[in-house]
Amino acid sequence: MATEDPAPATSNISVRRGDPLVVVKDVQKHYGDFHALKDVSLTVNRGEVVVVIGPSGSGKSTLCRTINRLETITSGTITIDGKELPKEGKALAGLRADVGMVFQSFNLFSHLTILENVTLGPIKVKKMKKADAEAEAKMLLDRVGVGHQASKLPAQLSGGQQQRVAIARALAMKPKVMLFDEPTSALDPEMINEVLDVMVGLAQEGMTMVVVTHEMGFARKAADRVVFMADGQIIEEASPEEFFTHPKSDRAKDFLSKLITH
Numbered sequence: 001m002a003t004e005d006p007a008p009a010t011s012n013i014s015v016r017r018g019d020p021l022v023v024v025k026d027v028q029k030h031y032g033d034f035h036a037l038k039d040v041s042l043t044v045n046r047g048e049v050v051v052v053i054g055p056s057g058s059g060k061s062t063l064c065r066t067i068n069r070l071e072t073i074t075s076g077t078i079t080i081d082g083k084e085l086p087k088e089g090k091a092l093a094g095l096r097a098d099v100g101m102v103f104q105s106f107n108l109f110s111h112l113t114i115l116e117n118v119t120l121g122p123i124k125v126k127k128m129k130k131a132d133a134e135a136e137a138k139m140l141l142d143r144v145g146v147g148h149q150a151s152k153l154p155a156q157l158s159g160g161q162q163q164r165v166a167i168a169r170a171l172a173m174k175p176k177v178m179l180f181d182e183p184t185s186a187l188d189p190e191m192i193n194e195v196l197d198v199m200v201g202l203a204q205e206g207m208t209m210v211v212v213t214h215e216m217g218f219a220r221k222a223a224d225r226v227v228f229m230a231d232g233q234i235i236e237e238a239s240p241e242e243f244f245t246h247p248k249s250d251r252a253k254d255f256l257s258k259l260i261t262h
């Protein structure tokens with residue numbers, strides 16, 4: 001669990017400890033008879049970067065999707081910035097805008113230009129003026145290094161570029177927290193770093209982030225904490241250095257040994 005202790009000196013970036021921003025408490029999630037999240041509790045403080053790691057099927061995506069309320073929970077509570085996630089309606093749309101999400105598959109609208117993909121949410125949900133939304137979008141696209149591609153369609157961009165657009169699109173909603181669910185898993189190896197670099201930059205700027213990834217380099221560089229999941233449970237939490245060098249549980253040891261050797 002999060003503590004108020006100063007971060008260990010092993011973290012490569014200055015660690016910020018804010019107030020709790022995402023609080024997942026005693027959450028159970030079932031898909032029919034299948035128990036996907038078993039009494040999961042996790043607090044992510046403002047400005048903190050938490051990497052979630054664990055074997056396939058352990059519930060990492062489910063956890064992300066419940067935080068964003070793409071999935072309902074069976075019991076427990078999830079609060080974002082002190083507010084419990086509403087079940088539906090306008091309040092849900094508002095709160096969902098506080099949570100930016102980037103998926104493994106970039107999920108851009110294929111018939112819209114890059115610029116339109118980024119301005120859609122701000123115009124439709126935030127009721128921003130088109131010109132303002134476009135100015136903001138161009139700034140964000142520049143920031144992730146694809147400003148010159150604004151008038152193209154997603155299919156004309158590489159996977160790495162599309163994923164950076166997806167990050168810009170999420171940022172355009174000015175989220176309080178960003179969730180990344182294996183954002184580089186679908187990318188060719190040479191494109192992974194261009195996406196991770198953008199994420200490291202965001203982390204350094206103080207964005208609160210929950211990142212499902214097996215990229216240990218990213219975890220070591222940017223994470224304040226690593227959370228290891230298996231079988232729908234959080235098995236252990238530690239600083240990246242501690243987790244990667246001294247995993248406590250047999251499940252984590254086993255997982256890491258496979259991760260390193262394949």
Ligand SMILES: Nc1ncnc2c1ncn2[C@@H]1O[C@H](COP(=O)(O)OP(=O)(O)O)[C@@H](O)[C@H]1O
Pocket residue numbers: 031034036054055056057058059060061062063
């Ligand atoms: N919509 C669904 N319906 C039924 N079972 C699901 C659904 N989504 C995920 N699951 C199951 O829940 C478990 C956790 O899945 P997931 O959260 O995607 O794991 P991870 O992201 O760690 O690979 C898996 O066993 C998966 O098959």
Ligand SMILES: [Mg+2]
Pocket residue numbers: 060061062181182
């Ligand atoms: Mg997953």
